[in-house]
Amino acid sequence: MNAPSVAQNLSDVRRHMADALAKAARPADSAALVAVSKKQPIDRIEAALEAGHRIFGENRIQEAKGKWPALRARYPDVQLHLIGPLQTNKVHDAVALFDVIETVDRPKLARVLSAEMERTARRPKCFVQVNTGQEPQKTGVTPDDADAFVAACREDYRLPVVGLMCIPPLDEDPSPHFELLAALAQRMELPLLSMGMSADYEAAIRLGATHVRVGTAIFGHRVG
Numbered sequence: 001m002n003a004p005s006v007a008q009n010l011s012d013v014r015r016h017m018a019d020a021l022a023k024a025a026r027p028a029d030s031a032a033l034v035a036v037s038k039k040q041p042i043d044r045i046e047a048a049l050e051a052g053h054r055i056f057g058e059n060r061i062q063e064a065k066g067k068w069p070a071l072r073a074r075y076p077d078v079q080l081h082l083i084g085p086l087q088t089n090k091v092h093d094a095v096a097l098f099d100v101i102e103t104v105d106r107p108k109l110a111r112v113l114s115a116e117m118e119r120t121a122r123r124p125k126c127f128v129q130v131n132t133g134q135e136p137q138k139t140g141v142t143p144d145d146a147d148a149f150v151a152a153c154r155e156d157y158r159l160p161v162v163g164l165m166c167i168p169p170l171d172e173d174p175s176p177h178f179e180l181l182a183a184l185a186q187r188m189e190l191p192l193l194s195m196g197m198s199a200d201y202e203a204a205i206r207l208g209a210t211h212v213r214v215g216t217a218i219f220g221h222r223v224g
């Protein structure tokens with residue numbers, strides 16, 4: 001895929017988002033598009049930046065560190081979301097680089113994040129990741145543990161928790177997972193919901209997503 005089609009794909013995805021919001025009787029600006037640029041060639045990312053897009057998602061600290069500082073020097077208003085698992089030994093880099101950390105999922109990570117935010121006075125907004133499918137290989141707190149963990153993040157660790165995030169099982173209808181996440185967030189009075197990817201972002205918007213994470217529908221297939 002070449003550069004012009006990234007701009008076209010972006011406008012197609014934005015139009016589909018607008019249609020889904022309208023159908024759900026939601027305000028046109030109530031869902032943000034996180035363009036997932038992991039494993040994408042720089043020219044595709046630059047095409048999105050040139051088309052005016054500013055919110056991006058990456059799942060690996062090392063990869064993000066390699067490409068975003070130079071791009072950010074040219075586009076200072078870029079907002080970066082971390083959407084992949086975070087090891088505690090990478091927290092320093094994550095807090096320095098990311099504006100939003102969507103994958104807070106265990107007490108040890110919450111504690112180390114809290115200490116790093118205290119030390120550096122940078123406070124990336126946090127989402128708690130929920131393993132809605134209770135898949136053993138996936139990160140995220142279980143739905144049963146979510147209330148207590150969110151309460152600990154807020155009260156014990158004083159993290160700026162703004163919402164919940166989930167990645168439904170690949171082989172299932174995602175809608176029940178989106179509904180579960182929305183119900184949990186409502187119960188905890190968390191305003192933001194990160195859910196929905198290329199295959200299902202419209203369904204996620206109908207069920208309340210405020211952030212959709214879309215990669216291949218914007219950039220084409222990942223390389224490497």
Ligand SMILES: *Cc1c(COP(=O)(O)O)cnc(C)c1O
Nearest residue numbers: 036059083197198213214215216
């Ligand atoms: C890769 C990834 C996405 C984007 O997936 P696409 O199917 O390419 O849209 C979204 N969320 C997370 C957590 C990811 O790792």
